[in-house]
Amino acid sequence: xxxxxxxxxxxxxxxxxxxxxxxxxxxxxxxxxxxxxxxxxxxxxxxxxxxxxxxxxxxxxxxxxxxxxxxxxxxxxxxxxxxxxxxxxxxxxxxxxxxxxxxxxxxxxxxxxxxxxxxxxxxxxxxxxxxxxxxxxxxxxxxxxxxxxxxxxxxxxxxxxxxxxxxxxxxxxxxxxxxxxxxxxxxxxxxxxxxxxxxxxxxxxxxxxxxxxxxxxxxxxxxxxxxxxxxxxxxxxxxxxxxxxxxxxxxxxxxxxxxxxxxxxxxxxxxxxxxxxxxxxxxxxxxxxxxxxxx
Numbered sequence: 366x367x368x369x370x371x372x373x374x375x376x377x378x379x380x381x382x383x384x385x386x387x388x389x390x391x392x393x394x395x396x397x398x399x400x401x402x403x404x405x406x407x408x409x410x411x412x413x414x415x416x417x418x419x420x421x422x423x424x425x426x427x428x429x430x431x432x433x434x435x436x437x438x439x440x441x442x443x444x445x446x447x448x449x450x451x452x453x454x455x456x457x458x459x460x461x462x463x464x465x466x467x468x469x470x471x472x473x474x475x476x477x478x479x480x481x482x483x484x485x486x487x488x489x490x491x492x493x494x495x496x497x498x499x500x501x502x503x504x505x506x507x508x509x510x511x512x513x514x515x516x517x518x519x520x521x522x523x524x525x526x527x528x529x530x531x532x533x534x535x536x537x538x539x540x541x542x543x544x545x546x547x548x549x550x551x552x553x554x555x556x557x558x559x560x561x562x563x564x565x566x567x568x569x570x571x572x573x574x575x576x577x578x579x580x581x582x583x584x585x586x587x588x589x590x591x592x593x594x595x596x597x598x599x600x601x602x603x604x605x606x607x608x609x610x611x612x613x614x615x616x617x618x619x620x621x622x623x624x625x626x627x628x629x630x631x632x633x634x635x636x637x638x639x640x641x642x643x644x645x646x647x648x649x650x651x652x653x654x655x656x657x658x659x660x
Contacts, residue, residue: 396652402645410462419452421459422610426450431630447617447631448624456612457638463607464614464642467524468593471531475593476586479536483543484570488551498544501537509534513596517605524607527600531593542585546578553577580657587650591643598639614639 419425419440426436427450433442444453486497504512516530550556551574559573600606601615609616614635621632 393652393655395648395655399645399648399650399652402641403649406461406465406642406645409458410465413458413462416458418455418458421451421455421612423452424450425452428624428628430628444634445628445630447620449620453617453631453634456617457614457635460612460614460617460635461638461642463611464594464597464639467527467607468590468597471528471597472535472586472590472593474528475532475535475589476539476582478532479539480543480575480582482536482540484547484574486540487544487547488566488570488574494544497540501540504533504537505541507534509596510599513600514603514605517600522600522605522608527597527606531596534596535589535593539582539585539589542581543575543578546581547574550574550577584650584653584657587646587653591646591650594639594643594646 417440426433426442426446427448429442429446429450431443431445433445434440435442442452442454444457446452447456482497482501486494507515512534513530516533517526520526520529547570556569556573559569564572597606597613598615598618601613601617602619604616604619606615607613617635618632618639621628621635624631
């Protein structure tokens with residue numbers, strides 16, 4: 366004998382949502398290309414501990430060229446070595462872990478702060494809107510890289526201080542996007558229904574407003590990930606990025622500049638890694654935007 370609960374449709378699982386999302390991405394060749402690039406780097410980051418790589422910090426044989434054989438015949442330096450004798454391929458692959466983790470964390474924290482500010486400014490209005498918008502405009506008046514350098518120089522170079530710097534630089538821009546979306550969404554019927562039920566402003570912002578603004582925010586998050594990766598590489602190049610000795614793509618470029626005349630690949634390879642990862646996020650954002658316009 367069937368029960369009433371058996372006839373209630375179940376909410377789609379996380380896996381089914383993921384499969385559905387991948388199916389939508391396949392409708393855009395631009396988004397598919399971006400997703401393939403991102404999956405490649407994610408796979409490299411995840412598989413780094415089990416791949417047959419040299420220790421990324423081991424000083425084996427300095428200034429080795431492409432495809433050079435190790436002096437002890439223990440393997441091949443497919444991308445050569447840097448001036449300290451560290452395998453470039455190992456440092457590129459292990460460096461992808463740090464870039465993806467800290468860029469994702471910094472962007473996530475910036476979005477949490479930016480969405481909270483934007484939702485409060487757009488929904489509550491009044492002096493909330495004036496104070497939050499003024500604070501955001503003050504931060505936006507600074508050139509982004511100058512703001513990064515000021516914060517990192519003051520607090521000192523460390524991964525968590527980079528997260529703070531990215532949050533200060535990115536949250537105001539996110540706030541303005543969320544504020545504009547909330548100003549539009551707050552006039553919808555389902556928001557009035559929630560207010561009629563006596564729901565609190567916090568409930569309305571978290572349940573009714575932000576989930577219905579997720580489309581443009583997902584596209585912006587992909588673009589902002591690219592900006593954050595560029596910022597990490599630039600800070601690493603300036604010596605203000607992730608601390609050594611673990612590999613950092615920006616620091617690898619800076620360390621290879623003196624080698625440019627006779628070992629240009631040591632500088633070009635990490636630059637290509639940064640560019641390809643940023644390109645992947647940009648293509649994915651373009652694909653998502655293209656799909657949303659079709660709908």
